[in-house]
Amino acid sequence: MKINENLLEHLTPKQRLCLAFEAQARGDEAEYLRLADTCPRKTYSGPDLMFRGSFDAITGLSLATECDLRGHALSWLLALRSGEPETAREILAKMKILNQALVDILLDSGLSDEAIQAARPETHFVVENLLAMAGEGEPPDQAMVSIFDQLREQIPVLKKTRGL
Incomplete structure (x- = not known):
């Protein structure tokens, strides 16, 4: 048309x-x-993308991680109630890896421990207790490392291509 x-x-x-x-x-x-x-062109001004984009990406990543951790907590409970203790242990290990990956990304961003707490939503007490139960666990596999690297690339101050 x-x-x-x-x-x-x-x-x-x-x-x-x-x-x-x-x-x-x-x-x-x-x-x-x-x-x-043919879309009209406009000129805008706004906050520095390196700051605003990083702040928004970290906030979104922190919220998404907390949601994932809460979902894993529910899965852990279902696994226990279904008589699958090994599955429950695997879920705890995934939770520990996911939580540590977020902390590592926030540390890589230059945040202090206090700033990391401010960047994260309040951790649900069940998630907090399950993470404490999880112990050391295994390091992340290559697929998870790849996902975490992709997440890092979404934070402008951490982009490998930034040329700084």
């Missing part, structure tokens, strides 16, 4: 967005590119 040039100039952002996705949905790459290329 080819849109009139005059109409293109007067599309609202919402209209342009809908038309762009509709063009992609019907496989009309040319129309999508036309909509994207």
Whole structure:
């Protein structure tokens, strides 16, 4: 569907967005590119991305980790109630690795122990007790290390390509 040039100039952002996705949905790459290329250009100013992006990424990662830890806590309880103590131990080990990976990422970001506590949401008391029960555990396998490296790359101050 080819849109009139005059109409293109007067599309609202919402209209342009809908038309762009509709063009992609019907496989009309040319129309999508036309909509994207003719989008009005604007100049913005805002907080430094190295700071704001890192702050937001750390906050999001901390929240996601706490959610994962709480999910593992529920899985641990289900494993115990199902008579699967070995599975429960494996879950505790994963929790310990996940928690330590977050702490390591935050330390790599330059945060002190006090700042790490401020960056994290309040740890649920069940999670806290399970982490204390977990002991030392095994080091993360290569797949988990790869995931943690990818997470590090989402924090601008930790990007390997930053050239500092």
